[in-house]
Amino acid sequence: MKKFIVRRLLLGVVILFFVSIIIYSIERSLPTSYVEGKARAMSQKQGAKPYDELVADLNASYGLDKPVLPGYFSWLGKAIRGQFGESWVWHQPVTEKFGSVIWYSFALGLISFLLEIFIAIPLGIISATKQYSRTDYAITVVALVGISLPSFFFATILKWIFSIHLGWFDLYGIVSRMHEQMGSLGQLLDIGKHLVLPAATLTIVSIGSLMRYTRTSMLEVMNADYIRTARAKGLSEKKVIYHHAFRNSLIPIVTILGNSLPNLFAGAMITETLFQIPGIGYTGYQCLVQGDIPFTMFYMVFLAFLTLMGTFIADILYAVVDPRVRVN
Amino acid sequence: MALFGKKNANYISGKETRKISRENRRITGEIEKKRNRKNIPEQEYITAMKNPDNVVEFDNVHTYFFTDIGTVKAVDGVSFEVPQGKTVGIVGESGCGKSVTSLSLMQLVQRPQGQTVEGEIRFNTGKTAYNIAATPTSVMQKLRGNEMSMIFQEPMTSLNPVFRIGEQVDEIIALHNPDLSKQDVKQRTIEMMKVVGIANSEGVYRMYPHELSGGMRQRICIAIGLACGPRLIIADEPTTALDVTIQAQILDLMSKLKDQINSSIMLITHDLGVIAEMADYVVVMYAGRVVEKGTAREIFKTPSHPYTIGLMRSKPVVGKQVEKLYSIPGKVPNPVNMPDYCYFKDRCEMSCDKCSGHYPGVVKLSETHEVSCYRYEERKEAGWLAAEHSGEAGKTVDNMGKTEKIVENNGKEGTSNE
Numbered sequence: 001m002k003k004f005i006v007r008r009l010l011l012g013v014v015i016l017f018f019v020s021i022i023i024y025s026i027e028r029s030l031p032t033s034y035v036e037g038k039a040r041a042m043s044q045k046q047g048a049k050p051y052d053e054l055v056a057d058l059n060a061s062y063g064l065d066k067p068v069l070p071g072y073f074s075w076l077g078k079a080i081r082g083q084f085g086e087s088w089v090w091h092q093p094v095t096e097k098f099g100s101v102i103w104y105s106f107a108l109g110l111i112s113f114l115l116e117i118f119i120a121i122p123l124g125i126i127s128a129t130k131q132y133s134r135t136d137y138a139i140t141v142v143a144l145v146g147i148s149l150p151s152f153f154f155a156t157i158l159k160w161i162f163s164i165h166l167g168w169f170d171l172y173g174i175v176s177r178m179h180e181q182m183g184s185l186g187q188l189l190d191i192g193k194h195l196v197l198p199a200a201t202l203t204i205v206s207i208g209s210l211m212r213y214t215r216t217s218m219l220e221v222m223n224a225d226y227i228r229t230a231r232a233k234g235l236s237e238k239k240v241i242y243h244h245a246f247r248n249s250l251i252p253i254v255t256i257l258g259n260s261l262p263n264l265f266a267g268a269m270i271t272e273t274l275f276q277i278p279g280i281g282y283t284g285y286q287c288l289v290q291g292d293i294p295f296t297m298f299y300m301v302f303l304a305f306l307t308l309m310g311t312f313i314a315d316i317l318y319a320v321v322d323p324r325v326r327v328n
Numbered sequence: 329m330a331l332f333g334k335k336n337a338n339y340i341s342g343k344e345t346r347k348i349s350r351e352n353r354r355i356t357g358e359i360e361k362k363r364n365r366k367n368i369p370e371q372e373y374i375t376a377m378k379n380p381d382n383v384v385e386f387d388n389v390h391t392y393f394f395t396d397i398g399t400v401k402a403v404d405g406v407s408f409e410v411p412q413g414k415t416v417g418i419v420g421e422s423g424c425g426k427s428v429t430s431l432s433l434m435q436l437v438q439r440p441q442g443q444t445v446e447g448e449i450r451f452n453t454g455k456t457a458y459n460i461a462a463t464p465t466s467v468m469q470k471l472r473g474n475e476m477s478m479i480f481q482e483p484m485t486s487l488n489p490v491f492r493i494g495e496q497v498d499e500i501i502a503l504h505n506p507d508l509s510k511q512d513v514k515q516r517t518i519e520m521m522k523v524v525g526i527a528n529s530e531g532v533y534r535m536y537p538h539e540l541s542g543g544m545r546q547r548i549c550i551a552i553g554l555a556c557g558p559r560l561i562i563a564d565e566p567t568t569a570l571d572v573t574i575q576a577q578i579l580d581l582m583s584k585l586k587d588q589i590n591s592s593i594m595l596i597t598h599d600l601g602v603i604a605e606m607a608d609y610v611v612v613m614y615a616g617r618v619v620e621k622g623t624a625r626e627i628f629k630t631p632s633h634p635y636t637i638g639l640m641r642s643k644p645v646v647g648k649q650v651e652k653l654y655s656i657p658g659k660v661p662n663p664v665n666m667p668d669y670c671y672f673k674d675r676c677e678m679s680c681d682k683c684s685g686h687y688p689g690v691v692k693l694s695e696t697h698e699v700s701c702y703r704y705e706e707r708k709e710a711g712w713l714a715a716e717h718s719g720e721a722g723k724t725v726d727n728m729g730k731t732e733k734i735v736e737n738n739g740k741e742g743t744s745n746e
Contacts, residue, residue: 224485225480225482225485225486226485226486226487226488226489228436228480228486229480229486229487229488229549229552230488231436231472232434232436232472232473232477232478232480233472233473233477233499233500233503233552234468234469234470234471234472234473234474234500234503234504235469235473235499235503236469237465244488244491247488247490247491248488248489248490251490321490322489322490323489323490323536323538324489324536324538
């Protein structure tokens, strides 16, 4: 097991290296450039230097005059020491900005993750135990609708119903206008209220696939010989399903959940942008459009790191739930 | 039109399928509704045994599977008894309904598609007799594992891979003996493991199924099956997945334990050697029906149904040299839309003109020996039976000269175990 972990970690480092090279080269080749935008703005001012000269100056001061590879290595050299530089858009250190926005994303991710688990898994089990019944068809249709329709569609529908027609929630933002005057509990509730619609959107969109996974894996297990053995012992149907079958169907489900665990920190770019939640997704999106290389680099490499962590956690969890894997 | 003129039996259109499945849903829905009623009155499933010495009486049992391509009559009017303390062997090719018969008895047939639609399965617990076909699931759960238990064909997959061995044996003991303390349950589990011949029972108690060999797992399955001292043990091909040396051990173990707790065994197998070794009575099934039944001695000495004779011939015999081992031509017919004549007719080497008539009735060859075949129907006159069964291999049917020798051989094997 130790050997396995060490090998996976070393492999992870190599993967991160190449992933970050690719991300850096793509960023440098993007048509939007922060420097050009800034130079254009500065050249509009009276008595300013001509545009071309400004671009050259700015490029030099932002370190963009180097070719891609040397530029990458100078970024890497600092990044290894934990210096991710200062965000060009936000004028503050990248890690500081990250620390201030990540918790909104985490809260949103955690709420929808828990809702997803507590709704999708029971639905999947019900759907599997009553295969081909009306309940099964109803659940399946709802799940497929959730899978098929994109999050921006749902977000818009929810806004239209609950914000515009019913007026229960604000259309945008994480706090309401009177936020500053509220007590600390009131402020918390206020933020919670603003997270309802985005969390609902994320949950509806993600329930479908987890529910289908649960159903499939449950159906597979329900036909296994050991389930028949459990019934032949005289166990009640409840015990057979929730003890014997569910424990086995957990094996693939846990792999999926373990994979998505680090995504709690990844932010939901589309949903956050639609609701203008100042989480990491929305912030990352703003930086990406404006060509903020330090912040985007940090965010993207962080995402790559989370993905690697996801597969790593999934592998470990696999050994936890399945005793057959534990030996080697 | 010529292209579509001839209807292919294996092809049905989507329209037909939909019609069939709608009809199936109606039928199974009705049965399920009846079964899932709350508080089913006792008189609906409490019954009386025809013979109180029997543990199980199958009486004209029909278990059907309602599939989208038609109704599969997996068990179609099966009748036989399992006497207390005896072993009944059920033989037949794959797909003959042997397993479904036993699953019907346990009510483990895959519902809602599979349903026992007709007939009675009477099960005797000693105090009461249940009609299993009508018993509600809650009552069945008290019988399963406790009064009747089943040992399955596949030891490799019939234990739950994520639970420890001890836990899985504990479970059934604790379930049917709720007064026992945890310590006592564990004690009993370890005792059971020792009984089935597991040496390191304390160690195995904490192991997972994947850490055991096939034979060990089958022993655990037997321990689970016998843990509550059931009156009936159903062994569904218990040795098929095991190698020959382990087979003998497992069979020995089963017959020894059976005598210890005085229970009956329903032994399902297609291995005639196993039957000869273990069984007191033999039931030969073909395409969901019993074609012949009798004591092991009768079946091995005077196999009467052509199918039984074929089965006997297709078994290798020690000391007999043959170019090529005999096998019955053809295969078990498609269970959907069975014809109304002897199901074995198309494969039978001894069929005659009469065989094209209705499905043959049951002919009694002796008190215990019954066969469904037209070849014996005309011989109902008094006296021939005695003549036939008095001599050791005294078969006088003309076209059976070829099988004579094998019958004799089997006879010897049969006697040595009686």
